[in-house]
Amino acid sequence: MLNENHAFILDFPELKLDIVQLNHDDLTFKAKLQKYHELDYDIRQLEISGSPIDDESMHNLKVQRMELKDTLHSQLTKHHAQSVK
Numbered sequence: 001m002l003n004e005n006h007a008f009i010l011d012f013p014e015l016k017l018d019i020v021q022l023n024h025d026d027l028t029f030k031a032k033l034q035k036y037h038e039l040d041y042d043i044r045q046l047e048i049s050g051s052p053i054d055d056e057s058m059h060n061l062k063v064q065r066m067e068l069k070d071t072l073h074s075q076l077t078k079h080h081a082q083s084v085k
Contacts, residue, residue, distance in 0.1 A: 005044065011069075018076050018079050019033075021079070026075075032068055035068060036065060039064055042061065043058070043065060046058065046061075
């Protein structure tokens with residue numbers, strides 16, 4: 001879907017507290033989350049404007065976003081599991 005917002009809090013509302021806590025306490029997580037949101041914003045803007053870049057470049061941006069999302073989600077689920085013990 002074009003222009004779909006993939007903000008972490010929207011995609012993982014059950015991990016909202018973990019997202020907020022890690023974003024506050026972990027500078028590496030914060031930097032990766034910021035990069036993720038920048039990539040998501042850039043992709044959405046490109047989609048709105050008719051994707052004025054070649055398909056391979058768009059694909060690479062989406063792969064970067066997906067890899068960051070996977071890394072961040074893994075860290076979030078580990079944090080969540082530790083916090084409920």
